[in-house]
Amino acid sequence: MSEQPARTLVTSALPYANGPIHIGHIAGAYLPADLYVRYLKSRKRDVVWVCGSDEHGAAITLRARKEGTTPRAIVDRYHEEMQAAFSGLDIEFDHYDRTSSAEHHAFAQSFFLDLLEKGAFTEETRQQFYDPEEQQFLADRYIQGACPKCDHDKAFGDQCEKCGSALSPEELIGPKSTLSGATPELRETTLWYLPMDRHEDWLREYLEGGKLDGEAHHNPKSWKAHVLGQCRSWIDGGLQSRAMTRDLDWGVPVPVEGADGKVLYVWLDAPLGYITATRNWAAKKGVDWEPYWKDKDTQLVHFIGKDNIVFHCIIFPILLKEQGEYLLPHNVPANEFMNLEGDKISTSRNWAVWASEYVRDFDGRSDEMRYVLASIMPEQKDAEFTWEDFQARVNNELADVLGNFVNRVFVLTGKFHDSKVPAASGKWTEVDEALLSLMKSTPEAVGDAIERYRFREALQHAMGLVRAGNKYLTEEEPWKVAKTDPARAADILHLALQVTANAAIVLGPFLPKTSARLSKALGTADLPWDAAGASLVPAGQPLAKLPILFEKITDEQVAEQQAKMGPELEGMRDVEPEKAETTFDDFQAMDLRAAEVMSAEKVKGADKLLQLTVRTGYDERTVVSGIAEHFSPEEVVGRRVVLLANLAPRKIRGVVSQGMVLMASTEDGGLRFVTPEEGAEPGDIIR
C-alpha cells in the first residue's frame, strides 16, 4: 500500500493484566503508536487506535492462587491501574477494551468455530501432566522439579531459571504440581493444533515480497530489518504445529461439545481482542466497524515489542488468512527493548520505572517523559534509559532550547509590542527566507519520518526548527535593532512568532500538553497539521500570558528516583537519598584529622553551642560545635573525635571556630561522635 490509505487501523500490544506498566512498555508499543495516531489525526486522516487488557492465561491464575484471590480480582485491578497509567502519560487510545468481556468471548468463540469449520486445525491427543488432587491439567509452568541439567531443584516445566535451559515437563526429575504439591500423572488430552507448516509458502511471499494472493499488499522494504530477520529465521527453520487450546479454567471456553475445561490459547484469544475492541469502539461511536478490518483500502499497523514479532507476523496472519474475511497487517514496526541504568528492566527485581509512579512523582509533567522516551526510543536496537540522561534532556533540550526560546519570543513581544503580534513589512532578508524555508519544510520532514516510523528522527526535525529560531534571534538581535530600525525589529519578531506557532504544531504529537498551552497562548489552537509551514498568527493578535514551560529536574529528584529502583531489601531503612555523585578530588580537598577534646564550655547566649578546645597533635584550636543539646561540657572532655581541619574559619556567636567535629545523626534526631579506633593519635590523617 504505497498510496495513501483510505483509513488506518492502529493497534498496540494488549498489555498483560498481571502487573503494572513501565517505561519499557511505553517506549515499545504505546508511545510510538500514540505519536503515529496523533500525527495522523492532526492531518485529519481517518484513523482508529485500539488496545485493551489481555486478561487470560496461566500466569494470571497462578498469581491469583499465590495471592489467595481470584483471577477476576487480579485482572480488574490491573485493568484499572493500567488505564490510569496510560492516561497519565497522555497515551490516548480511541478505545481500550479487555479480553474477559462477554463480547470478546463471544467473538473469539465464533472466530474459533469459523476456523474449525474451514479445517484450519488438526485435533491431536497427547500426554500431559494432570494434577489428581486439583483435578486439572497442568500448564508447563505449574510443574516444578529438579533440573536434569544443573540439578537446581526448583526448575519449572518450561524452563530452568538457574541454568536458563528450556525444558519440557517430562524431563523434570521428581515433578510436583505447584498447585497442590501432588505428584502429577500423565493423562491423555485432546487439543486443537494449528499446523503452521502448511502456510510457509504464502507467508514467505507475504513477508519477503509484500504480496498476498499474488497481489501487492505492502512494501516489505518499509519493514524493520530485525522484524523481517526474525520472521525469516522462523520460516527457514520450518514452522511447527502449535496448540491453540489449553486445559485451563481461565479463558475463553472452547465452544465445542465435550470440550469442558478447555480454553483458547491466549495467543489466539489476545490478538482477536484487537477486533473486539474495534467492534466495541464502533458501537460506541455508532459507525460501521467492518471497513476497518475488511476493506482493501484500510491500512493495518501493529505496534508491539520485539518479543511479540512472531505472533503478529506469522501466527496471527495465519489465523486471519484461514478465516478469510480479515485484513493482514501492512506493517509491524516492532521496537526493541529499553534497558534501565545499565540493566535490563525486570518486574520481579523492581528494576523499572513504573508509569504510575512517574505520573505521581512528576505530576502534570507527562510531556517530559514522552520527550525523553521519544528521543531514545529503541527503534533499531536496544536503548537505555538513565535518570541522569532524563535530567539532561529535560533541562538542556526542553527547558533551555524550547522553553527558553518560547520565553524569549513572548518577553520580547511584551517589551516591544505590548504583547501583540507585530505586523510584518513583507520585505524579507536572505536570513529570513532561509528560516521561512525551514519553517515550510519542517512539517513534511517530521511527517515523513513519522510515516516511516522513525520517531526519533521526526523529533529531531521538529526541534531543529526551534534551534533555528534561537539562532535567528541571537543573530538578528531584535532588541538592538528596535532602537535603530523598529520596522525591521517588528519583522524579526513577527517571524519568530510564526516559528513558535509552527513549532506548536510539529511538536504536537510528542508534547501534547505543551503544544496545547502554546497554541492557546498564541491563539492558534486546533490548527491542523496541514496549516503548518506558513504564517499562522495574524498581526495584531494579542498574546496571552505564558508561564515557564519546563521546570528543571534537580539533582535531588534524580537521586530520589534512582534510589527507588531495585529490590526492597529487608531491614533496609527509608533514609534521605544519597547526594549527587562526587569525585575523589573533591574528597581529597578535605583535610580530616584525628583529634582530642581538651576542654569544653558552653557558648554564652547560645543554647546549642559548645566551645571546644581541640588538640590536633600539631596545634590546639577552638572549635564551636552545635551539640550542647546532646552533650554537656563534662561529657565531651577527653573524647577522641574526627575533625574537619581545613574548613574555613568562621565567627559563630563572637567565637572564631577553626574546624568542625564530625557527628553521626541518628534516626531519632540524636547525635553520636565519630571516633577513631584506639591507637589513632591526634594529627593522624583520615583518608
Add this chain to the structure above:
RNA sequence: GGCGAGGUAGCUCAGCUGGUUAGAGCGCAGGAUUCAUAAUCCUGAGGUCGAGAGUUCAAGUCUCUCUCUCGCUACCA
C-alpha cells in the same frame, strides 16, 4: 546448540542501494552576547567505525572467521 538483530566520538544514537576530509544532540574547551529559565549563538578538541582476513580503483557500508550484547528458539533447520 541454531537463527535473527546489534557492537560507530566521553554519553545517547544517525549513517539509504560501497565513493571526496565519518555525522547529530548532549557533555567538554575557548570565544561572542545579554531579549531570555546562568539561558542563547559561534568555533574547536574528541572516533584503529568490536577484532582479524578477503573482494574492489575505492568499505563503517559487500564476503568469511572470531568476539561481545540483546532477542527468539530447541535437539529441528
